[in-house]
Amino acid sequence: MFHHPKIRNALLFFLVMAITIFFIIGRESSHRQRDTIVEAPIEAPDTYTPNELGVCTGRRWPADVPPLYVITPTYRRAEQIPELTRLAQTLLLVDSLVWIVVDDADEPTPAVVNYLQERRICHVYLIARMPAKFQKLKNPPRGVANRRKALEWLRKHAKKGGAFYFADDDNTYDTRLLDEIRHTKKVSMFPVGLVTQLGLSSPIVRNxxxxxxxxGWIANRKFPVDMAxxxxxxxxxxxxxxxDMPFLVGQEETKFLESLNFTLDDVELLSSNATTIRVWHTKTKKNNKAILGxxxxxxxxxxxNFLQEQIWR
Amino acid sequence: MFHHPKIRNALLFFLVMAITIFFIIGRESSHRQRDTIVEAPIEAPDTYTPNELGVCTGRRWPADVPPLYVITPTYRRAEQIPELTRLAQTLLLVDSLVWIVVDDADEPTPAVVNYLQERRICHVYLIARMPAKFQKLKNPPRGVANRRKALEWLRKHAKKGGAFYFADDDNTYDTRLLDEIRHTKKVSMFPVGLVTQLGLSSPIVRNxxxxxxxxGWIANRKFPVDMAxxxxxxxxxxxxxxxDMPFLVGQEETKFLESLNFTLDDVELLSSNATTIRVWHTKTKKNNKAILGxxxxxxxxxxxNFLQEQIWR
Known part of the structure; x- marks a missing residue:
């Protein structure tokens, strides 16, 4: 049958058409993905106004308020969307905020991308997989690849003014602290609740x-502080x-701060001179993967069936 | 010296003044407490406008939006303020909302009262201690006294329109669900994520x-649904x-719904006809009481020293 020239020509025609269509669709979608999702919807920097790419429209962005860049490492798990939802709803209360969400994933997580776009929160979505050599470790340096990726983005796109803050997606942040943070001139520090058996991590301030x-864990760290x-x-x-931040478990904070090269006299104290707790190291109980039915x-x-697609299995 | 009439008179004068001032201050503050904190700052009801007692000013309260009453049972623990902070910041995004916070405590918890007033969220703060006979049980009916107290308040103060919702302080709520809930005419139902080993609790909907x-736990419940x-x-x-809701562990939801006397035909489905998860039963890891130093x-x-007063020991 395939030897019949008319049928062969028709098949050939359809084959060429199919390849062309696939090529166009593929190009289109990878193009769309690169431009609006994976890398940089925002170029806040020179002025404090977000760019025109659409992701930041509708949010309050007063001209005289310096931008706050909130860097959130995340990874795929049952609690990922709820945690991001809860954090997003805190950040939606804060003006002039760019949320840099960095996913430890090989490719963009559709649920996360969809959520960020649906909520129209001013954001940048990046992916940064933990290097293979660390993945096998029992206690790997979690969130480091993500934070390094965000710093890289900041250096490239955030050219003037404002401050950045590492905010994990399971912690709890009082928005009043976030509004203080944006005015940091060099490095600011403040107390964190619910950390270690002391229930508290803070600079000790006298006069x-x-x-x-x-x-609760001083060790030999020059800056024994929590990431938050x-x-x-x-x-x-x-x-x-x-x-930069090293891939060194337990030394991430101090080594990053040491690499910034400053003295304690340079540090600004927030949260009423470090007398009030406005951020807590809350941890969410892990759920097992859901049983299918x-x-x-x-x-x-x-x-x-629709709902099961939305839960982690 | 006290026998000198001028000095005696002066002392007497000061004494009377001091007593008067103390009396006025004491009366003023106990008055303020009773009126604005412990019981009912709000009388939303006949219209959708909150009253003039000050607690709801500054919040958006559009005339055509029915009120949403969110009932949150809470209790003293290390995570209480962080959990309430996180939930408050979700609720601050929602219009025409009255937050009924019911504390399982013998007297108002100052940290909670202060937080609610500082954030100027439209709220009612009530206390409702679990009855003594249940307190000794290994698995007591948690949050029931609180929810009954809130229902009592609703019956007394919320006379017309809107809907109420039981929202524990550790769960995660997408604000878009909360905005849907207020339009409930009778009873509405919707899916909840991260519950039981199925990772999901939902009505099964066909056509x-x-x-x-x-x-994951049907048992013999007529309405096998989650509180959220x-x-x-x-x-x-x-x-x-x-x-009303009975003090009956595991039967709180179904028995309360049964007591409302309705059929499945009366139920409205939210969250896109129960195809989307917009509330999750997240649980926060318990912290131990903090070690003092x-x-x-x-x-x-x-x-x-100031910070230690803010953590739970």
Whole structure:
């Protein structure tokens, strides 16, 4: 049959058409993905106004308020969308905010991308997979690849003013602290609740000066602080091209701060001179992957099939 | 010296003044407490406008938006303020909302009262201690006294329109669900994520009709739903003076719904006809009571003393 010239020509025609269509669709979607999702919908920088790419429209962006860049490492798990939902709803209360969400994933997580776009929160979505050599470790350096990726983005796009803050998606942030952070001139520090058996991590302040650190795990760290306990000015970072966070469990905070090269006299105290707790290291209980179905329940061809696609299995 | 009449008169004068001032201040503050904190700052009801007592000013309260009453049972623990902070910041995004916070406590918790007033969220703060006979049980009916107290308040103060919803302080709520809930005419239901080993609790819907329930724990419950999976119209509740929630572990939801006396045909489906998850049963990891201090750290007469008062020991 394939030897019949008319049929062969028709098949050939369809084959060429199909390849062309696939090529166009593929190009289109990878193009769309690169432009609006994976890399940089925002170029806040020179002025404090977000760019015209659409993601930041509708949010309040007063001209005289310096931008706050909130860097959130995340990864795929049952709690990912709920945690991001809860954090997003805190950030939606804050003016002039760019949320840099960095996913530890090989490719963009559709649920996360969709959520961010649906809520029209001013955001940048990036992916940064933990390097393979660390993935096998029992206690790997979590969130480091993500934060380094965000710093890279900041150096490239955030050229002037404002501050950045590392905010994990399971912590709890009082928006009043976030509004203070944006004015950081160099490095700011403040107390964090619910950390270690002391329930608290904070600079020790006497007569307005930092005289030490109160933290359940001091070790030999020069800056024994929690990741949620400090913020840095964007200009200060940009003036220090060598500064970075190492893949070194337990040393991420101190080594990053040390690489910024400052003294305790440079540190600004927030949260009423470090006398109030406005951020907590809350942790969410891990859920197991969901079991697919209850055999006794008849849910074929029902809404349950749609819902099951939204849960982590 | 006290026998000198001029000095005696002066002392007497000061004494009388001091007593008068103390009396006025004391009366003023106890008055303020009773009126604005412990019981009912709000009388939303006949119209949708909150009253003039000050707690609801500054919030958006559009005339054509029915009120949403969010009932949150809470209790003293290390995570109480962080959890309430996170939930408050979700609720601050929602118009025409009255937050009924019911504390399982013998007297108002100052940290909670202060937080609610500082944030100027439209709220009612009530206390409702679990009855003594249940307190000794290994698995007591948690949050029932609180929810009954809130229902009592609703019946007394919320006379017309809107809906109420039981929202625990550790769950995660997408604000878009909360905006849907307020329009509930009788009883509405919707899916809840992260519950039981199925990771999901939802009505099973086929051709727009509820044909059963998908839940990891069906038992013999008529309504095998999660506390976060339904909402009720205020008018519907007020038309059923007998309806109440029993102190019966595991039967709270179904027995309360049964007491409202309705059929599945009365149920409205939210969250896009129950095809989307917009509320999750997140649970926060319990922290131990904080240890008072690290002996090696010298923090005497520093900010740490103020901070320690803010953590749960």
């Amino acid at each position: 307005g000066k930092i005289v030490g650190f109160y933290d 306990g400090f913020a840095v000015s964007v200009d200060f970072l940009n003036a220090r091209p060598e500064a 209850a055999k006794k329940l008849n849910y074929k061809d029902s809404n349950i | 727009g009709k509820i044909v059963g329930f998908y839940d 999976g339904f909402a009720v119209s205020v008018d519907f509740l007020n038309a059923r003076p007998e309806a 690290a002996k090696k750290l010298n923090y005497k007469d520093s900010n740490i």
